Amino acid sequence: MYGLVNKAIQDMVCDRFGEETWKEIKQKAEVAEEVFISMEGYPDDLTHKLVKAASLVLGLSSSEIMQAFGEFWVQYTAEEGYGEMMDMSGDTLPEFLENLDNLHARVGISFPKLTPPSFECSEMEEDSLSLHYRSTREGLTPMIIGLVKGLGTRFDTEVDVTQTHSRDEGNDDDKFLVKYKPK
Numbered sequence: 353m354y355g356l357v358n359k360a361i362q363d364m365v366c367d368r369f370g371e372e373t374w375k376e377i378k379q380k381a382e383v384a385e386e387v388f389i390s391m392e393g394y395p396d397d398l399t400h401k402l403v404k405a406a407s408l409v410l411g412l413s414s415s416e417i418m419q420a421f422g423e424f425w426v427q428y429t430a431e432e433g434y435g436e437m438m439d440m441s442g443d444t445l446p447e448f449l450e451n452l453d454n455l456h457a458r459v460g461i462s463f464p465k466l467t468p469p470s471f472e473c474s475e476m477e478e479d480s481l482s483l484h485y486r487s488t489r490e491g492l493t494p495m496i497i498g499l500v501k502g503l504g505t506r507f508d509t510e511v512d513v514t515q516t517h518s519r520d521e522g523n524d525d526d527k528f529l530v531k532y533k534p535k
């Protein structure tokens with residue numbers, strides 16, 4: 353995973369809970385890195401250790417941490433220089449979700465070490481769609497719920513996300529019912 357993800361976790365914790373709490377989380381995660389270099393590749397396990405340690409230190413479940421992080425990521429990356437790229441990926445929540453693989457392909461051209469998940473939309477209705485999420489990574493599914501909620505905020509759209517299929521149940525992807533209503 354690119355360091356931008358770990359840096360975003362650090363910034364979210366520091367913004368919301370302060371530097372001291374972040375130091376405690378890094379210590380508990382046994383992460384020695386002083387800083388995360390956005391363009392460096394880091395083992396996925398480091399990110400999982402940060403989420404686990406944050407869950408213990410903050411007294412929140414890993415799922416709550418990942419959902420909050422997914423929501424934070426949308427605004428954070430828009431502010432960290434990827435806003436234009438995201439603007440090009442759609443003017444509405446359903447459009448953006450349909451273009452998410454193209455967005456990752458564009459990022460991957462500049463940053464070849466990117467190993468993005470794949471997203472596919474199906475059963476498109478006026479106010480709902482099914483979102484399929486496939487990834488080489490385990491355990492980040494709750495982040496997707498937060499990401500979709502973050503897109504609801506970005507597109508000023510009421511959104512409701514419920515997981516309908518899980519890889520844990522032997523499906524080859526996670527599937528979410530996304531209901532949305534532009535405000």
Ligand SMILES: O=C(O)CCCCN(CCc1ccccc1OCc1ccc(-c2ccc(Oc3ccccc3)cc2)cc1)Cc1ccc(C(=O)O)cc1
Pocket residue numbers: 353354355356357390391392426429434452455456459463465466467468469486487488489492495499500503
């Ligand atoms: O892998 C999984 O199973 C779950 C992780 C899902 C995280 N994605 C979120 C995708 C997303 C969903 C909804 C709305 C916005 C989203 O992301 C927009 C986006 C995607 C990628 C980047 C990005 C940009 C540069 C990166 O790396 C850098 C950073 C600085 C300098 C050089 C490279 C890494 C990711 C920025 C915004 C983004 C992503 C982040 C990192 C990676 C990766 O390191 O492979 C792959 C994908």
